[in-house]
Amino acid sequence: MDNLKSELSVVGKPIPKLDAAQKAMGRAEYIQDVKLPGMLYGKILYSKFANANIIKIDTSKAKALAGVHAVLTGEDVPKKMKMGFIKDNPPIKKGRVSSFRDEVAAVAAISPEIAKKALALIEIEYEELEGIFDPEKAMEKDAPLVHEHLKSNVLKMPWNIHYGDVDKAEKESAFVVEDRFTTTWVTHCCMGTSGAVALFDASDNLTIYSNTQIPSLAQKDFLEALKSMGLENKRARVIKPIIGGGFGSKLDTYAYEHIAILLAHKCKKPVKIMFDRVEEFNATSTRQPTVIYIKQGCDKNGKLTFRDMRMVLDNGAHTSWGATTPSVMLMPISSLYKVENVKYNAKCVYTNNTYSQAMRGYGNPQATFAIESSMDMLAEKCGMDRVEFRKINKNQSGDETPQGLKITSCGLEECIDAVKEELKFDNNNEKGVGTGIASLIHVGGGARIYGSDGCGAILKMDDYGKVDIFTGGSDMGQGLDNITAQIVAEELGLFAEDINVVHSDTDVCPWDVGAHASRSTFVAGNAALGAAKKVKKKIQEFASKILDAPAEALEFKDRNVFFPGDPEKTMPIGKLLRKAHFSPNGTMLMAENFYDPDNQNMGKELKGNMSMTYSFGAHGVKVKVDEETGKVEVLEYVAAHDVGRAINPLLLEGQVYGGVVMGLGYALTEEVVNQNGKNMNANFRDYKLFTAKD
Amino acid sequence: MTTKISFILNGDKISYEIKDHWTLSHLLREEMGLIGTKEGCGNGECGACTVIVDNLAVNSCLYLAIEIDDKNVETIEGLASTDGTLHPLQQSFVDNGGIQCGFCSPGMIMSSKALLDENPDADREEIKHALAGNICRCTGYIQIFESVEAAKELAAEDKGGENG
Numbered sequence: 001m002d003n004l005k006s007e008l009s010v011v012g013k014p015i016p017k018l019d020a021a022q023k024a025m026g027r028a029e030y031i032q033d034v035k036l037p038g039m040l041y042g043k044i045l046y047s048k049f050a051n052a053n054i055i056k057i058d059t060s061k062a063k064a065l066a067g068v069h070a071v072l073t074g075e076d077v078p079k080k081m082k083m084g085f086i087k088d089n090p091p092i093k094k095g096r097v098s099s100f101r102d103e104v105a106a107v108a109a110i111s112p113e114i115a116k117k118a119l120a121l122i123e124i125e126y127e128e129l130e131g132i133f134d135p136e137k138a139m140e141k142d143a144p145l146v147h148e149h150l151k152s153n154v155l156k157m158p159w160n161i162h163y164g165d166v167d168k169a170e171k172e173s174a175f176v177v178e179d180r181f182t183t184t185w186v187t188h189c190c191m192g193t194s195g196a197v198a199l200f201d202a203s204d205n206l207t208i209y210s211n212t213q214i215p216s217l218a219q220k221d222f223l224e225a226l227k228s229m230g231l232e233n234k235r236a237r238v239i240k241p242i243i244g245g246g247f248g249s250k251l252d253t254y255a256y257e258h259i260a261i262l263l264a265h266k267c268k269k270p271v272k273i274m275f276d277r278v279e280e281f282n283a284t285s286t287r288q289p290t291v292i293y294i295k296q297g298c299d300k301n302g303k304l305t306f307r308d309m310r311m312v313l314d315n316g317a318h319t320s321w322g323a324t325t326p327s328v329m330l331m332p333i334s335s336l337y338k339v340e341n342v343k344y345n346a347k348c349v350y351t352n353n354t355y356s357q358a359m360r361g362y363g364n365p366q367a368t369f370a371i372e373s374s375m376d377m378l379a380e381k382c383g384m385d386r387v388e389f390r391k392i393n394k395n396q397s398g399d400e401t402p403q404g405l406k407i408t409s410c411g412l413e414e415c416i417d418a419v420k421e422e423l424k425f426d427n428n429n430e431k432g433v434g435t436g437i438a439s440l441i442h443v444g445g446g447a448r449i450y451g452s453d454g455c456g457a458i459l460k461m462d463d464y465g466k467v468d469i470f471t472g473g474s475d476m477g478q479g480l481d482n483i484t485a486q487i488v489a490e491e492l493g494l495f496a497e498d499i500n501v502v503h504s505d506t507d508v509c510p511w512d513v514g515a516h517a518s519r520s521t522f523v524a525g526n527a528a529l530g531a532a533k534k535v536k537k538k539i540q541e542f543a544s545k546i547l548d549a550p551a552e553a554l555e556f557k558d559r560n561v562f563f564p565g566d567p568e569k570t571m572p573i574g575k576l577l578r579k580a581h582f583s584p585n586g587t588m589l590m591a592e593n594f595y596d597p598d599n600q601n602m603g604k605e606l607k608g609n610m611s612m613t614y615s616f617g618a619h620g621v622k623v624k625v626d627e628e629t630g631k632v633e634v635l636e637y638v639a640a641h642d643v644g645r646a647i648n649p650l651l652l653e654g655q656v657y658g659g660v661v662m663g664l665g666y667a668l669t670e671e672v673v674n675q676n677g678k679n680m681n682a683n684f685r686d687y688k689l690f691t692a693k694d
Numbered sequence: 695m696t697t698k699i700s701f702i703l704n705g706d707k708i709s710y711e712i713k714d715h716w717t718l719s720h721l722l723r724e725e726m727g728l729i730g731t732k733e734g735c736g737n738g739e740c741g742a743c744t745v746i747v748d749n750l751a752v753n754s755c756l757y758l759a760i761e762i763d764d765k766n767v768e769t770i771e772g773l774a775s776t777d778g779t780l781h782p783l784q785q786s787f788v789d790n791g792g793i794q795c796g797f798c799s800p801g802m803i804m805s806s807k808a809l810l811d812e813n814p815d816a817d818r819e820e821i822k823h824a825l826a827g828n829i830c831r832c833t834g835y836i837q838i839f840e841s842v843e844a845a846k847e848l849a850a851e852d853k854g855g856e857n858g
Contacts, residue, residue: 023796026730477795
C-alpha cells in the first residue's frame with residue numbers, strides 16, 4: 001500500500017515491450033527459425049475420413065524412399081502414451097480414426113520435401129463408418145458412438161450446478177424471457193504456426209523446443225511420454241522460443257510434439273515438425289461451438305430473480321481443455337450482475353469433429369453473449385431502459401456471489417456510465433443504425449484450477465547493479481517480460497532496461513502453472529515482487545553498515561541506495577554489490593520466491609473464491625446494418641475496463657484493442673466452416689480475419 | 695535446374711546459384727539464413743513475408759527467387775543503420791506498441807516502408823490500404839497505424855535536422 005501513496009518511477013509507465021526492438025529488426029527467433037545440426041524433418045499423415053476403421057497400413061514404399069529415416073504408425077506408439085487431461089488420445093491412432101485430424105502415420109526425413117513425398121507413399125485401407133457431427137444429435141439415443149467403449153457420447157463432467165431455488169424464483173418473477181442461442185467455431189489463427197524440435201542427449205534425456213504457454217505442465221506431459229517409452233527417470237527440458245501468438249492454443253501438449261519425440265528417439269537425431277497454415281487450421285484445436293438455452297426473470301422493479309442456463313458443447317473426437325470451459329462459463333453465469341438463484345447445466349459431447357481447446361476468454365464470451373442478449377430482452381419485456389436495467393442489477397464492491405466469488409472492488413457502474421457517456425445511446429434515428437452494450441466479469445487475481453495456482457521466480461544481481469530474473473511465467477507477446485521487469489525495477493530503484501527477464505527454459509526457470517486465466521501479471525508479478533523484496537532487504541542490511549544508517553530507512557532510486565535524511569549517505573547499487581561480493585566472507589545477492597495466491601479451488605460443489613480479485617468492464621458499440629445484404633459496419637466502439645493500477649498502460653491498451661478486434665471477428669466475420677467434420681476454409685482467404693481495412 | 699543470379703540485397707551486391715523453383719522467402723530464410731522475413735501462410739494471404747523488390751512491397755513466399763535477378767531487394771535486416779540505430783519505422787513500432795508477438799512485424803514494417811518511401815505524407819486511409827494485406831492477430835491494428843503515423847513525424851524531423 002505504501003507504493004500506492006508514493007510516486008512510482010517505473011510501474012505505471014508506458015515502457016515499450018522489452019523485446020520489441022529485437023522483433024522489429026527481425027532478429028527474434030521463433031520455432032520457425034530453430035535449426036540444429038543434423039536435424040531431420042518430420043511430417044504427419046492425417047486420416048482420410050471423419051470416422052473409419054483402419055484395415056491395413058503399408059509403409060514399405062515410404063521406408064524405401066532415399067532420405068527417409070523413420071516411418072511410424074500407431075503400432076509404434078507406446079500403449080501408455082496418451083494426450084489430454086483425461087488421457088484419451090494417443091499421438092498416432094491405431095485401428096480406428098474418429099476425425100479428419102486424427103494422425104495415422106509420421107515420417108522423418110532429411111528434408112521437408114522428402115518427408116512429404118514419403119507420406120504420399122504410405123498406403124492405407126480404411127473402412128468408412130457413419131459419423132456424427134451435431135452435438136445435439138450425438139446426444140440422441142440411437143446416435144453412432146464416437147468411442148464405443150464409453151457407451152455414450154456425453155462426457156462425464158461435473159457441470160451441473162444449482163445455487164438457491166430457481167423454480168421458486170421463477171414462479172415469483174414478474175417477467176421471464178427465454179431463448180436459444182448458438183455460437184460458431186472460431187480458431188486462434190496465431191500468425192506463427194505450431195511446431196517443435198525434439199532431441200535426445202547421449203543419456204536419453206530429452207530437450208524439446210516448443211511453442212507452449214505451459215512450460216512446466218508440458219514438461220510433466222513429456223516426462224510421462226518418456227516414461228511410456230521406457231525412459232523412466234530421464235529429464236525433459238522445455239525451451240520456449242519467442243512465441244508467435246498464443247490466445248489459449250498452447251495450453252496443452254499435442255500430437256506433433258509427441259511424434260517429434262518418438263521420431264527423434266528412433267532416429268537419434270533432432271527432429272523438427274513445423275505446421276504449414278493449412279495444417280494449422282486443420283490440426284489445431286478450436287474454440288468449440290455451443291448451443292445455449294437461457295431463461296431469466298426479474299421482479300416488477302427490474303431486479304433479477306433467477307438465471308437458468310443449459311448448454312451443449314461440441315467436444316470433438318478427443319478431450320482437451322475445451323471440455324473444462326464450463327468452469328469459466330460458470331463465472332459470468334453465476335456472477336455477472338446480482339442474481340441469487342442460478343442453475344447451470346453443460347454437456348460436453350463427443351462428435352467426429354476436431355477436438356476443442358481453450359481460446360481467449362475460456363468460455364466466458366459464449367456465456368456472456370447469451371446472458372447479455374437475454375438482458376436486453378428482459379429489459380424490453382419489463383419496459384425498462386437497458387442501461388438502467390443493467391445498473392439496477394450491477395455488481396458492487398463487497399458482494400459475495402452465489403458461486404462464492406468475493407468481489408473485492410468493482411467499477412462496473414463507472415464502466416457502464418463511461419460507455420453511455422461516450423456512445424450517446426439515445427441519439428440515433430438513422431436508418432439501420434443501432435447500439436448495443438454488454439458488461440463483463442473475469443478473473444483478475446489468479447484462478448485456482450489446479451492444486452497450485454503458483455509461480456516461482458529466482459532473482460540474481462551481478463556486480464554492476466543488473467538483474468537477471470528467471471520466472472516461471474510465459475510471455476507470448478502480451479508483455480509479461482515488461483510487467484516482471486517493471487515491478488522488479490520499481491522495487492530495487494533500477495530502470496526497466498537493467499532487468500533481464502528469462503522465461504524460456506525449464507532448466508533454469510522455476511515452476512508455473514501456465515499463462516492462462518489472465519493470471520500472469522498478478523501471480524508471476526507477485527512472485528517477482530517477493531523475490532525483489534528479499535534481495536532489497538539483504539541490500540539494505542549490507543548498506544546499513546556501509547552507510548551507517550538504519551537498514552529499514554534506506555531507499556532505492558535511480559540505481560542508488562540512499563538515506564533520505566542525509567545527502568552524503570548515498571551509494572550506487574552496483575558499487576554496493578561489488579563491496580558485498582569482494583569483501584572477506586563475500587556474498588552475492590540472490591533470492592528465490594514462490595507465490596501461490598490465497599484463492600480457493602472450487603471443489604466438488606463448484607463453489608469457492610477462485611480468484612483474489614475480479615475485473616469488470618463494459619463495452620458499447622454503434623453499428624450500421626445494411627438491411628438488404630445484412631452487412632454490418634462498426635461505426636463506433638467503446639471499451640471501459642476497471643483494471644486497477646495499470647503497470648504498463650501502453651501494453652494494456654494493446655491487450656484491449658487486440659481483444660476487441662478478435663471479438664469483433666468472432667461476432668461478425670470469423671467462422672470455421674465445418675462440413676461433416678471437414679474444415680472447408682482452411683486458409684486466410686476464406687477464414688475472414690479482420691484486416692487493417694476493416 | 696539451377697541458375698546464377700545477381701542482385702542487390704540490403705545494399706550489398708550478391709551473386710547466388712539458385713534452384714529455379716525456389717521462392718524468394720526460401721532463398722532468404724533457408725539458404726541465406728535471413729530469418730527476419732517470416733512465413734505465416736506460404737500463400738500470399740498474410741503478408742508476414744513482405745519484402746521490397748525495386749521499391750514494391752511483395753509477398754516473398756509467392757515471388758520466385760529467379761525473378762530478383764538484376765533487382766534491388768530490401769529486407770527487414772537492412773533497415774537499421776550499421777551502427778545499430780533503428781529505422782524510424784522500427785523505432786516507432788517499438789515506441790507505440792505496434793509489436794506484440796512480433797511475428798507479423800517485419801512484414802508490417804516493410805509494407806509501411808514501401809508506402810512511406812512512395813508517399814511520405816500517407817494519411818490514415820492510405821496506411822490502412824497499404825497494410826490491408828498484412829494480417830496481425832495481436833494488436834487490432836490501432837497501435838500499428840499510430841506507429842506508422844509516428845514514423846512519418848520522425849522521418850520528417852530527421853529530414854528537418856539534415857536540412858538545418
